[in-house]
Amino acid sequence: MEENKKQLPGFIMCVCTGKCPGFAKMDIWDFINQVRVELPVEYGFIHPQLCEEDGDRFLADYLKAGRKVVIGACALNMQKKMFKDAFAEAGLDINKDLIALDIRDMTTDEAVAKVQAVLDEMEA
Ligand code: SF4
Numbered sequence: 001m002e003e004n005k006k007q008l009p010g011f012i013m014c015v016c017t018g019k020c021p022g023f024a025k026m027d028i029w030d031f032i033n034q035v036r037v038e039l040p041v042e043y044g045f046i047h048p049q050l051c052e053e054d055g056d057r058f059l060a061d062y063l064k065a066g067r068k069v070v071i072g073a074c075a076l077n078m079q080k081k082m083f084k085d086a087f088a089e090a091g092l093d094i095n096k097d098l099i100a101l102d103i104r105d106m107t108t109d110e111a112v113a114k115v116q117a118v119l120d121e122m123e124a
Pocket of ligand 1: 014015016017048049050051052073074075078079082
């Protein structure tokens with residue numbers, strides 16, 4: 001990476017096993033493809049269930065790399081509760097370092113716009 005290049009955040013969508021009605025209004029593949037191709041993120045991908053034990057292990061490993069992450073998933077207070085061990089294990093403060101978005105019950109365009117808005121805020 002060039003020295004002066006700004007490090008972009010990674011984006012993880014948690015899709016709640018793929019069966020949660022909360023994501024029924026959007027096309028999850030269109031959503032993640034728009035985020036990863038059109039928005040200023042280093043990459044974007046879908047995880048099936050971040051709050052399961054393996055998801056926790058994945059998140060703890062991922063966070064240790066030190067890249068900022070935006071997570072699009074369920075309710076913010078739930079994310080805080082469920083991801084706190086992974087953040088703690090990576091030496092991060094969940095209240096400061098978690099950039100969480102609730103993207104349930106949204107269309108693809110609405111969810112993309114919500115991610116864009118938080119990325120704009122982070123850049124400001
Ligand atoms: S973190 Fe939230 S969206 Fe992801 S699987 Fe758990 S409850 Fe569902």
